[in-house]
Amino acid sequence: MAKDAGTTAPQAGQKEESSSLQAVADASASEESTFHPYRITLPTFRRLLSCYLTTVEQVRRRKAMLKLQPKPAKGSKRTAEKKAGSAFANPRGAMLLQKTEFDPSEEKYIKEETENFLTLDEWRYEKMPGIVARRREKGESEFLTKEELITVMDWKMKHGVYRPTLMGMIKANQNKTVLSCASAALAALPTKVDPILAPNEAFPKPSIDAFGPVRGVGPATASLILSIATAKGNPSEEVPFYSDDVYLWLCLKDFPEPERKGEETVSKFRKPNGELNVRYTIAEYRKLWEASWELHERLNRDMDAESQSKSRISHCDIEKVAYVLSNIGVSGFFASQASEDILQMEAQADTLDETAAREDKLVVKKQTKTEKEEKRAKQTEETTVNRGRNAKRRKIA
Structure with missing residues (x-):
């Protein structure tokens, strides 16, 4: 016993x-x-944010690989293209690839495409905001040229869904039109207004409207330009970018569930080619703007309650986390x-x-x-x- x-x-x-x-x-x-x-939670948000660079690299690599896939048989081109678009855009970060092995020249192409976009991504989030901040400090009224606008649009299409007609419209603009409208938009930005306490006064509608004469620039692209222009300035004056990923997450509440561990799911809000099924109106942007500020304030309150001091959460951080969530499978x-x-x-x-x-x-x-x-x-x-x-x-x- x-x-x-x-x-x-x-x-x-x-x-x-x-x-x-x-x-x-x-x-x-x-x-x-x-x-x-x-x-x-703040820890979850931070961990998602830390996955951004990996996500961008993997998504861009897969887009390059998609271009190297075998051409569809004659008569099935439309169907194949539709399936290819759906395979990339609808599942979260998923991409169905028939060809997964590449010769040295193809591998070189994939590597160059990926590295070039990572450089462009750094330009959007770091270099260009710094350039604009220095121009504003010097009191320069002209802060965005036509060539810089073309680069902004190049990033927007490569980062999201490719829309070739937009680039043609952007290139058709006169440099003086871009300069004057961008300057007017920057001058119209509300200052010293709390976006939480006084949202009507803080919402940058006059600045969005100032881009009206610029072809190819609607509320979404205008918000992107303003996001770049305000990223390095006063945090209370930062303008959120109307990205598809942010709108899906904050406004449509379309996001992956952690318990699925990155399992592929199809968004009901996307078209077969990957485009978001929205109209990109100023009213839609107002919803995104308010939702982004609410999340921004809550996370920073949580950060203030912590004993350790870390850099505050920005709207660009929210934008990056939304991108990771949209591509969670490769993050x-x-x-x-x-x-x-x-x-x-x-x-x-x-x-x-x-x-x-x-x-x-x-x-x-x-x-x-x-x-x-x-x-x-x-x-x-x-x-x-x-x-x-x-x-x-x-x-x-």
């Missing part, structure tokens, strides 16, 4: 340890319970999350082991102390008995 009890004890301990590890995993999973913009988010969960579970297991070891030491220490006390008591008792015997012997003698 004693033997049976001895073998049961380790099994019980293993069961308790397994339950503890499962509890850690469940706690971690509960923290990642949703990507809903109303409930997404590496769930792979990194699994690694973090494993590390956390291992750390928890180490803690449990250390605690158990300390408890074992205490038990041994207590047992040793008890044994010493018992031995001392026994020695005292024997000494007392011996003294009594010696006393009797002396009497008899």
Whole structure:
């Protein structure tokens, strides 16, 4: 019976340890319970943001690979193109590729296409905003040239859905038209107005309308230009970009569920060619603008509550996270999350082991102390008995 009890004890301990590890995993999973913009946590947002560069690189690489796919058979071109567009745009980051092995020249093309876009992406988020900020500091009224507008449109089409007619319209503009309209838009931007407390006054409708004479520039592209122009300025004056990904996430509440682990899903709000099924009106942009500011304020309040000081969340950060969510399948988010969960579970297991070891030491220490006390008591008792015997012997003698 004693033997049976001895073998049961380790099994019980293993069961308790397994339950503890499962509890850690469940706690971690509960923290990642949703990507809903109303409930997404700051740590989840940050982890998604950290996946942006990987996502951009993978999406661009896959777009380059798509161009190298075999041409469809005669008579099936329209169907093949429709399927190709749907395969890329509708599933989140998914792309169905028939050809996955490429010769050295094709690999070189894929690499160059990817690297060129990463350079363009850096220009949109870092270089051009810095250039505009310096122009504004110097008091220059003209902050955007026609050539720069062409580059903006190049990024917009490569980052999202390609619309060839837009580039033709942009190139048809006169440089002086672009310069004057962009300057008027910048001058019309509201300043020193709280977008949360006074949204009607802070909403940049006059600046959006100022781009009316520029061909190919509607509310979405106008918001992109203003986003670039305000990215390095006063955070309260930053203008969100009306991107498809942000509108899907914040306004249409279309986003992947964490429990699906990046499994492919089809967005009901996209057309077969990948375009978003919206009209790109000023009213739609107002919804996005308000939703982006609400998320912006909530996340930064959470950040202010933290003891560690980190850079504040910007609208560009929200834009990047929306892009990651739209392409979650290639973002590496769930792979990194699994690694973090494993590390956390291992750390928890180490803690449990250390605690158990300390408890074992205490038990041994207590047992040793008890044994010493018992031995001392026994020695005292024997000494007392011996003294009594010696006393009797002396009497008899």
